[in-house]
Structure formats: structure tokens, C-alpha cells
Amino acid sequence: MSVTLVFLGRLADLAGAPEQALPAPLDWATLVASLPPALAAEVAGDKVRVAVDGALLADKAMLQAADGAEVALLPPVSGG
Template sequence: MSVRILFLGPLQDLAGKQAAEVAGPLDWNGLLAVVGNEVAEQLRQERVNVACKGRVLAEKTALLAEDGDEVALLPPVSGG
């Protein structure tokens, strides 16, 4: 089993892929380690959110994804 990471919007461009499969469990530090430096730099910014199991985390550094979970990396949303 593994954790699926989804890169959305501009984060997909930085990662160079739509998704990645990594061994679980996965915590915040593990996430930063596997997504690459450019994506990790973006994730550290307050305006970028992380969702796990379909729910946006109030505190993304509290991430704990288990085998079979999906983690979505959500760039800031603009619009009007």
C-alpha cells in the first residue's frame, strides 16, 4: 500500500507530474522530503493548503497520511 500525492495547479508544473505514490505512513516532514525542493518551498507558504482524505487540514504540519490515503496539494485560488 502507499499514499497518493496529487499536485494541483501550478504545483503540478513545479513537480513535473500530476501525482506520485509514496510509502505510508506520511507525515509533514516526509511530505516535504518527497515532493522536491521547489514544491516543498511552496508548501511552506501559508497560502498553500494540504488536504488529506478529502479534507483540508487546518494545520498542514499535523499531516499524518496512512496507507491508502490521498494527499492533495492545493495552490492558492484566485478569482472573482
């Protein structure tokens, strides 16, 4: 039983991989605690958004991911 974390953009660089599996069920506190400190600090910031199975969450603290879910961590987008 696991949840797939998907790291996008520079978060994938900080994570060292584009994906990581964590045990299910998964809540926000457990997700942050499972990450390396630099990555945890980055995703805990206000600018990183979270989507569960393609649906954006209005509040990251409300994360509840069951077995088989995909949780995407989306950094802010910059363009030029």
C-alpha cells in the same frame, strides 16, 4: 503500502506530474523532504492548503496519512 499525493494547479507543473506515490505512513516532514527543493519551498508556504481524503487540514504539520490515503496539495486560487 503508499499514499497518493495529488498536485493541483501550478503545483502540478512544478512537480512535473499531477500525482506521485510516497510510502505510507506519511507525515508532513516526510512529505516536504521527499519533494524537489523548489516544490518543497512552495508547499511549505502559508498559502498552500492540504487535504487528506477530501478533508482540509487546519494545520499542515498535523498531517498523518495512512496506506491508501490521498493527500491533495492545493495552491491559492486566483481569478479574473
